[in-house]
Amino acid sequence: MVRKNIFLPGLLLFCFFLNLLIFQAGCWDRREPDFLGVVTAAAFDFEPQTGRLQVIAQVANSLGIGTGESGGGNGGGGGGKNLFWVVEAGGQTIYEALKNIERVSSRKLLWSHLEVVLFSEEMAREGLLPILDYIDRERQARLIARPFVVQGDVRQLLETEFPLEQLGGPALIRQLLTIRMETAFVPEVESLRRLFSRLAKPGMELILPCIAVQAEKDEKGGPESGKDTRDKTGEPNPAKLSGGALFRGDKLVGFFNEKETAGYLWLTNNIRRLTMVFNPPGEKDRHLTVEVFGAAVKLTPEVQGEQVRVHLTVHTKGRLQDFTGQKLPLAGDFKNSLNRRMATVIQNQIGLAWQKAREMNLDVFGIGHTLYQTKPQDWKRLERKWANIFPEVELEVEVQATIKSFGLVADPINIHRTPSW
Amino acid sequence: MFQEKIANRQLFNVFFIMRTTIVISTLPVLTIGRARQDAWLAAVVAFFLGVVFIWLLGRLALNFPEQSIIQYSEALLGKWLGKLFSLFYLGAFLLMGFTDLRTYGEVLRTVFLPETPLAVILGSMVVLAVAVVYAGLEPLGRMGDLIFPVFTLATLFTLFFPVLEADFSNLRPVLYHGWQPVLHAALTPTVITAQYANLTILIPSVNQPQKALRAALYSLLWSSLILVLAAVVVVSLLGADEGAHAAFPVFKMIRAIRVSEFLERVEVFPIFAWGLGLFITLAINLYSLAKGLSQLCRLQNYRPLLLPLAVITSTLALQGYSDSFELRLFFQPQVIAPFIFFILLFPVAILWIAYFFKRKKGPGFPKEKGRGR
Numbered sequence: 001m002v003r004k005n006i007f008l009p010g011l012l013l014f015c016f017f018l019n020l021l022i023f024q025a026g027c028w029d030r031r032e033p034d035f036l037g038v039v040t041a042a043a044f045d046f047e048p049q050t051g052r053l054q055v056i057a058q059v060a061n062s063l064g065i066g067t068g069e070s071g072g073g074n075g076g077g078g079g080g081k082n083l084f085w086v087v088e089a090g091g092q093t094i095y096e097a098l099k100n101i102e103r104v105s106s107r108k109l110l111w112s113h114l115e116v117v118l119f120s121e122e123m124a125r126e127g128l129l130p131i132l133d134y135i136d137r138e139r140q141a142r143l144i145a146r147p148f149v150v151q152g153d154v155r156q157l158l159e160t161e162f163p164l165e166q167l168g169g170p171a172l173i174r175q176l177l178t179i180r181m182e183t184a185f186v187p188e189v190e191s192l193r194r195l196f197s198r199l200a201k202p203g204m205e206l207i208l209p210c211i212a213v214q215a216e217k218d219e220k221g222g223p224e225s226g227k228d229t230r231d232k233t234g235e236p237n238p239a240k241l242s243g244g245a246l247f248r249g250d251k252l253v254g255f256f257n258e259k260e261t262a263g264y265l266w267l268t269n270n271i272r273r274l275t276m277v278f279n280p281p282g283e284k285d286r287h288l289t290v291e292v293f294g295a296a297v298k299l300t301p302e303v304q305g306e307q308v309r310v311h312l313t314v315h316t317k318g319r320l321q322d323f324t325g326q327k328l329p330l331a332g333d334f335k336n337s338l339n340r341r342m343a344t345v346i347q348n349q350i351g352l353a354w355q356k357a358r359e360m361n362l363d364v365f366g367i368g369h370t371l372y373q374t375k376p377q378d379w380k381r382l383e384r385k386w387a388n389i390f391p392e393v394e395l396e397v398e399v400q401a402t403i404k405s406f407g408l409v410a411d412p413i414n415i416h417r418t419p420s421w
Numbered sequence: 422m423f424q425e426k427i428a429n430r431q432l433f434n435v436f437f438i439m440r441t442t443i444v445i446s447t448l449p450v451l452t453i454g455r456a457r458q459d460a461w462l463a464a465v466v467a468f469f470l471g472v473v474f475i476w477l478l479g480r481l482a483l484n485f486p487e488q489s490i491i492q493y494s495e496a497l498l499g500k501w502l503g504k505l506f507s508l509f510y511l512g513a514f515l516l517m518g519f520t521d522l523r524t525y526g527e528v529l530r531t532v533f534l535p536e537t538p539l540a541v542i543l544g545s546m547v548v549l550a551v552a553v554v555y556a557g558l559e560p561l562g563r564m565g566d567l568i569f570p571v572f573t574l575a576t577l578f579t580l581f582f583p584v585l586e587a588d589f590s591n592l593r594p595v596l597y598h599g600w601q602p603v604l605h606a607a608l609t610p611t612v613i614t615a616q617y618a619n620l621t622i623l624i625p626s627v628n629q630p631q632k633a634l635r636a637a638l639y640s641l642l643w644s645s646l647i648l649v650l651a652a653v654v655v656v657s658l659l660g661a662d663e664g665a666h667a668a669f670p671v672f673k674m675i676r677a678i679r680v681s682e683f684l685e686r687v688e689v690f691p692i693f694a695w696g697l698g699l700f701i702t703l704a705i706n707l708y709s710l711a712k713g714l715s716q717l718c719r720l721q722n723y724r725p726l727l728l729p730l731a732v733i734t735s736t737l738a739l740q741g742y743s744d745s746f747e748l749r750l751f752f753q754p755q756v757i758a759p760f761i762f763f764i765l766l767f768p769v770a771i772l773w774i775a776y777f778f779k780r781k782k783g784p785g786f787p788k789e790k791g792r793g794r
Contacts, residue, residue: 009552009555009556012552136663136666139531139532139533139535142676142677143673143676143677144676144677144678144679191677191679192677193658193659193663193677193678196659196660196663197591197659197660197662197663198660200661200662200663201660372594372597373590373593373594374593374594376594376597380597
């Protein structure tokens with residue numbers, strides 16, 4: 001069945017390739033990556049006096065990275081270019097501020113590789129909504145970026161150099177991941193996606209990881225002045241990640257310290273690793289360290305009228321990491337005693353966090369959300385009165401901690417002491 | 422006249438791709454209405470309602486396996502009334518063609534190509550679709566065969582990566598606000614089942630018309646499974662509210678995950694799938710439109726109509742919606758549901774009634790092949 005007239009398709013095809021010949025030689029409005037400034041970290045600050053939003057961006061410098069030169073963070077160093085550049089601009093809205101940055105930048109800034117979003121304390125107290133809405137709407141930004149609340153000078157944090165890293169943004173992420181894997185100092189809300197999802201959940205308040213700026217500022221003229229020749233190997237890491245920033249709605253209202261954060265992580269079943277130190281039974285002046293690995297937490301709320309009781313069971317396993325006694329007793333009662341001590345430490349941590357949240361009347365643990373998920377009928381009834389009910393919620397904690405192993409040796413090293421003569 | 426034939430398998434592929442593309446890209450079960458975490462339930466409900474819809478369209482068509490809806494509506498309603506009703510269908514094909522095209526254009530414009538003129542994005546897609554429809558229905562069916570595995574794999578990848586990070590507790594509580602929002606949210610995806618109206622044009626071209634309805638229903642089943650999966654994954658990853666606000670939730674979700682440090686930015690998969698899927702969708706709608714119009718005007722060949730119709734489609738895609746606000750508004754059930762009801766369900770109901778009346782007159786009627794009376 002031949003019915004094809006191939007003239008028209010042929011002509012179309014020819015025209016198509018003719019086009020390619022002309023246009024594929026190059027892009028007429030190309031934007032090479034080398035001509036873009038890649039923003040790896042951005043901080044948002046708020047000036048209460050003027051009501052202006054301040055955006056500070058850390059732009060990776062391709063010239064600096066190429067040479068492997070480890071120049072300082074600010075000011076023009078003597079030799080090569082710096083690894084990154086910190087630029088700042090303000091505006092009434094977030095987008096205006098971002099556009100104002102481009103006035104003082106020689107390159108168009110590329111925001112799609114933004115990895116860290118920092119909120120200054122003032123910004124967080126004012127409310128995160130303007131920034132979050134922009135990030136949610138904008139096509140370049142990605143929700144995989146990680147949010148932090150910064151205590152201290154944000155600009156300084158972005159300007160200083162991390163001892164082991166080239167760029168501040170990725171450095172902070174590595175630090176966060178390390179901490180999350182190794183210990184329990186920061187809450188688990190570690191991406192904008194979780195932040196957004198959490199803000200919309202009923203009966204659950206927001207908590208964000210916190211950064212404290214550590215770099216000491218020199219008296220005059222910033223870190224580059226004067227004693228520049230000082231050995232850099234001893235510099236402290238400029239950021240310390242610890243604790244959680246507590247929000248009511250999108251506004252910062254307080255902080256959890258490290259112990260309280262650990263308690264929070266216990267309560268919300270987010271413990272991965274945690275180090276705890278306590279005395280072995282009967283020996284006040286000695287210490288032993290136990291590392292928690294793995295925990296199973298079950299939180300069951302019970303509702304009676306307007307009374308809410310929360311029953312928390314924690315099953316956890318630990319590992320003996322150091323012990324400085326004479327001999328490690330293998331008997332059951334010693335083991336049980338250690339287990340009980342460990343359980344007590346955990347209970348105390350939980351208690352601390354609970355106490356604080358209760359005083360602030362801030363349901364960061366999502367007790368209300370658990371009710372919403374497991375007992376929706378009760379939540380419907382209690383939701384309006386939750387602010388009155390939450391401080392009255394009774395918490396029962398039951399901890400079962402077991403120390404499973406003692407490591408590669410049983411008894412500590414037996415130091416042979418020659419009898420003195 | 423030579424009748425091109427496609428296999429039932431190809432029919433299945435084409436409808437599966439068509440349904441999945443449009444339903445996944447905007448995820449109406451979640452973005453429309455207040456079903457929130459019950460979006461997957463809305464998808465299930467939409468499946469059952471969709472079955473009814475397709476059955477209404479398809480069962481009637483099976484009574485006239487040799488004819489398209491344009492031809493048998495003339496047989497049922499008389500020449501002029503039949504032609505009038507056929508215009509409703511042609512209008513529906515045109516509408517679906519340009520709306521789907523515009524949706525695709527909005528995805529690309531919002532996310533990737535903010536400065537490219539919409540005309541270029543839409544135009545290039547229309548040129549492709551015209552090329553394949555010009556070649557005929559059989560090449561179109563074979564394109565469906567070719568695209569189907571790629572499309573399915575890309576869609577499954579899109580939904581598989583996020584599962585690693587998903588928090589399925591977001592799906593609870595079930596039915597917190599009762600059934601009402603769920604039914605509300607199920608309306609739009611049900612109405613989008615109108616795409617299966619293409620079945621009424623394609624059935625005469627299928628190898629075994631009696632099995633065409635089954636193929637269509639299976640395609641609805643599988644694409645509904647994908648829809649349920651998509652709703653579950655988006656809600657458990659983004660949270661119900663964030664997903665519901667998004668213009669293109671699946672896309673938002675895929676951008677919000679980090680599979681590992683080396684594998685992030687996996688959004689090529691949905692975009693790839695949508696491009697291919699939209700190509701098939703647009704081509705089928707264009708084919709139905711051109712074929713139907715040629716039958717309406719008693720033309721031997723539909724090909725001369727193709728270019729003018731393509732121009733009309735792309736013009737309407739550009740001008741039919743002035744901005745993304747209007748497009749989102751159009752998919753609201755209170756807008757789209759009466760609309761589709763009027764141009765599709767209402768004519769089908771009339772045809773069914775006419776069919777029952779005619780059958781009472783003579784038992785041999787369904788086998789009859791007369792055109793017009």
